[in-house]
Amino acid sequence: MKNISNIHDCYGCGVCATVCPQKIIDISLNADGFYEPHISDEAKCTDCGLCRCVCSYCDEGLSLKNPEIYSYAAWSKVHAVRRKCSSGGVGFEVGRTLINEGYKVCGVRYNAEKNIAEHYIATTVEELIPSIGSKYIQSYTVDGFKAIDCKQKYLVTGTPCQIDSLRRYLQLRHKEENFILMDFFCHGVPSMLMWRMYCSMVEDKIGKISYASWRNKQTGWHDSWAMGIDGEEHGQEVNWHDSYSSLLRERSCYLQSRMSQGDAFYALFLGNCCLGKACYEHCKFKYDHSSADIRIGDLWGEKYKEDEDGVSAAIAFTPKGSDILSLTDCELTELPFKIVAEGQMKEMPKKRKSYKIIMEMLHHGNASIEDLKHKINSIKKIERRMNYLKNPMILFSVLLKKCHRNVFLN
Ligand SMILES: Cc1cc2nc3c(=O)[nH]c(=O)nc-3n(C[C@H](O)[C@H](O)[C@H](O)COP(=O)(O)OP(=O)(O)OC[C@H]3O[C@@H](n4cnc5c(N)ncnc54)[C@H](O)[C@@H]3O)c2cc1C
Ligand code: SF4
Ligand code: SF4
Incomplete structure (x- = not known):
């Protein structure tokens, strides 16, 4: 297929909808709340391939060649x-x-x-x-x-x-x-x-x-x-x-x-x-x-x-x-x-461990934005503790303290 019907979670830039001579591409929000293209009437598609040709998401490179700075x-x-x-x-x-x-x-x-x-x-x-x-x-x-x-x-x-x-x-x-x-x-x-x-x-x-x-x-x-x-x-x-x-x-x-x-x-x-x-x-x-x-x-x-x-x-x-x-x-x-460019990102951001939970809360729509913020804060606290315990010296001293307490209580 030369058209964009199998493209999902793309940049949502809308240029495919701009170029399509048949005017059959719509851009609307997907279930996660990001713009995405849809072909409204596949039967009208002439397979001209223009929508893929202008799609930056379909290509590895950049369209500006030999930039200067x-x-x-x-x-x-x-x-x-x-x-x-x-x-x-x-x-x-x-x-x-x-x-x-x-x-x-x-x-x-x-x-x-x-x-x-x-x-x-x-x-x-x-x-x-x-x-x-x-x-x-x-x-x-x-x-x-x-x-x-x-x-x-x-x-x-x-x-x-x-x-x-x-x-x-x-x-x-x-x-x-x-x-x-x-x-x-x-x-x-x-x-x-x-x-x-x-x-x-x-x-x-x-x-x-x-x-x-x-x-x-x-x-x-x-x-x-x-x-x-x-x-x-x-x-x-x-x-x-x-x-x-x-x-x-x-x-x-x-x-x-x-x-x-x-x-x-x-x-x-x-x-x-x-x-x-x-x-x-x-x-x-x-x-x-x-x-x-x-x-x-x-x-x-x-x-x-x-x-x-x-x-x-x-x-x-x-x-x-x-x-x-x-x-x-x-x-x-x-x-x-x-x-x-000091301080600008050089790499893509990493998905947080809480990403799935947050997206689920957004999908259900029954939480408030403040609930979401509290959820993140409590997940962040747990993540910090887990990272802390990944340090072998800290883990050893926590276990040692626990042992002492058990011995003392017994
Ligand atoms: C989603 C987003 C993420 C950004 N991330 C960073 C970043 O990581 N680091 C950084 O230094 N700067 C980032 N910026 C840019 C920064 O916020 C300022 O826009 C930039 O510093 C220019 O400010 P200005 O004072 O020159 O002009 P302004 O007058 O503030 O110019 C804003 C320009 O951005 C355009 N614009 C505004 N909102 C949007 C939008 N949603 N989508 C497309 N274009 C838009 C307007 O048309 C206008 O031309 C981001 C901007 C956006 C919209
Ligand atoms: S981070 Fe990259 S993919 Fe996301 S909106 Fe900005 S330029 Fe597009
Ligand atoms: S292949 Fe051509 S006609 Fe078909 S959706 Fe893409 S731009 Fe439109």
Whole structure:
């Protein structure tokens, strides 16, 4: 079979659905809560093989050949942009520069009605604003990608796996030169079942979510892992078509929940408890492996450890990417790649021993997000004790103590 009907637990990038001339590929969430393709009507498939041809998951290699590396510490010269964005604001500045050069931008916004992240097209700087900030859930790409007109010029941002497949699509169409592709260092994406559980806990308190943001620098960049959420019953209404500068202001949300204070979403996401199977077993995009023109991320590490406004890692893998970085309104300091990428993952995350239990709890859906967090904490405690006892000297002294106690009691 030349089509993708036997592909499961893939990257869920949606490029197969974009390319299919018969329009018979749908992308929907699988039982674990990750996007996956399905053929709606096999009889209409002409076996053209295009869906497999653009599929990064079906191939071992990367679609960008012979990458170069130009690596920088970078941040927006506009203080409000730097404060509002997840790291130093380079993602937004690249978008703004290219819109001013006549490009359109396909980026990711949060759709509060459906509680999903989705790709969409921005044609003005105001329309670009909802793309600001990382949404740490898998985005639904299909409507955004299908709306791209390959004859025009676009910046497309996304996870490295989405971008690798998209480059294959552009190579197939001979339209690579019209596009700038941007990805980021990618930790992975958590199950949408977990996100839905988190949303239902929040919505019990504040009504239907009307705005969600994952990072906020009110207590500094290093402590910026904070869920900021407004609901219809509490919080301010967000009008994305407000003036550009008023939306960049740091807004405070009704519900704030920080990782440093034990937020359950971050405990599960960054604790690698419920990422996609492809993230654990099939990710070929860590560290310097990318098919993008530009890769962005947080520049954690020694050099900027005192900075609390945020510093981006910005790496260009192509001369085109490097030229665009130099056009942006950003402070750029060229540094060796290993400094720019300090602290980034070099390998895929390991599945935790608790993974199966967590996924079962998510499938049943009868637990709350806080139950899940407590479960993980108690499993972690047991894992720590087991690791401790694996040390022969510690095990010997524990057994010795037990023997003494038994002798004494007898
Ligand atoms: C799932 C995920 C995992 C990440 N893992 C890491 C990591 O391990 N290490 C690291 O340094 N950085 C990681 N990042 C990137 C980091 O959070 C910042 O996005 C990055 O530092 C750029 O910030 P910025 O200030 O330049 O721009 P911002 O304005 O914050 O730019 C955000 C950009 O990301 C795009 N985007 C937002 N959410 C998504 C999404 N769900 N899917 C696809 N594209 C999206 C937007 O379209 C926008 O272009 C991750 C981001 C995501 C979404
Ligand atoms: S082989 Fe061609 S027609 Fe069949 S699903 Fe794939 S892209 Fe569509
Ligand atoms: S970790 Fe790898 S497979 Fe998972 S979303 Fe990121 S790039 Fe894709």
